[in-house]
Amino acid sequence: MPANPSRGEIRERYLKVDTSNVADVLDDLGLPDQGLSPDFVPMPVGAGKLAGYAFTIRGQMTPFAPGGDAEKMKACAELSTSDIAVWSGDGQGVCYFGELIAIGMKERGAAGALVDGGVRDLKWIGELGFPVFARYRAPVQSIMRWKVNAWRVPVFLRGATIERVKVEPGDFILADEDGAIAIPAAKVIEVLIAAEKLTAKEVAIRDELKRGLSLAEALDRYGHV
Known part of the structure; x- marks a missing residue:
């Protein structure tokens, strides 16, 4: 990894790893409670993977x-890449918001x-191509x-x-088909590197299984993943 990777570079790399691997890495680092409620789901279904730095509202x-x-408009005006x-x-x-805020x-x-609402x-948010994970859908506006x-x-x-789960500004959020997880800012790069290694290991195991290696043989060769 470059000495000082940009936020965009880190985000692109996180898009290539799964929340499940990130969760396993966080367990290994003694951070077992970073997973967010299973109530957080993509809206609409198929909204796409979510990866980026937490701007809290x-x-x-x-x-x-x-x-x-x-105040909502002021907060949204400070969002950035x-x-x-x-x-x-x-x-x-x-x-909390709909199409126009999105x-x-x-x-x-x-x-x-x-x-979390x-x-x-x-x-229309789906057609916009703006990934959103939320706890529920509601037609009732927040105004008043x-x-x-x-x-x-x-x-x-x-x-x-x-x-x-406490989320600080600048923590990293990753969400996919398995759910959502928050990575503390101080651990973002360390977790990314370890998750990439775990991902490469899983890719190797899948390739071996496709070539006829049994699961028992794969686990003996690569260990638990």
């Missing part, structure tokens, strides 16, 4: 007058969104109901093995 259920959420917009805040039954995030160069306009109150702050997302 926090909100809460707050009745307010009609007219939009100025290779960012994942990470939305948190215990919204109940409402969507267009704005994509225009800013964001690589996708991870939403709801989204809408799934058909849910409001952004901070961004670029630590947030706590629903976890897989613990109740909440």
Whole structure:
């Protein structure tokens, strides 16, 4: 790996590894609780892989007058290339954003969104080619109901093995068919290198199996993966 790989280079390399391998590496590093709740799913189905740096946005259920959420727009205006917009805040039954906000995030160069809440306009977001993983879908807008109150702050997302996973600005988010996981910023490169090695090992095992090697023989040769 180059001495100082760019965010874009790191992101492209993460797109070539699986969340399952990243989870195994994190286990080996003593970080067993970085997996996010299985409720996080691609919306729409087939939305594509999610990889990038966490740009955190926090909100809460707050009745307010009609007219939009100025803080939400300010937060989205700060997104940049290779960012994942990470939305948190215990919204109940409402969507945090829809097609138009997704267009704005994509225009800013964001690589996708991870939403601990709801989204809408799934058909149009799918056509936009902007990968989104969220907990639920909802037609009900957030205006008058849910409001952004901070961004670029630590947030706590629903976890897989613990109740909440802390995600800091600059942590790395990876999500695919198996689910979503958060990689602490200080471990991003170390985890990537180890996951790439594990991925290469799995590719070698698949090739051997296709050539007739039995699973028992493959495990004897390569060890557990």
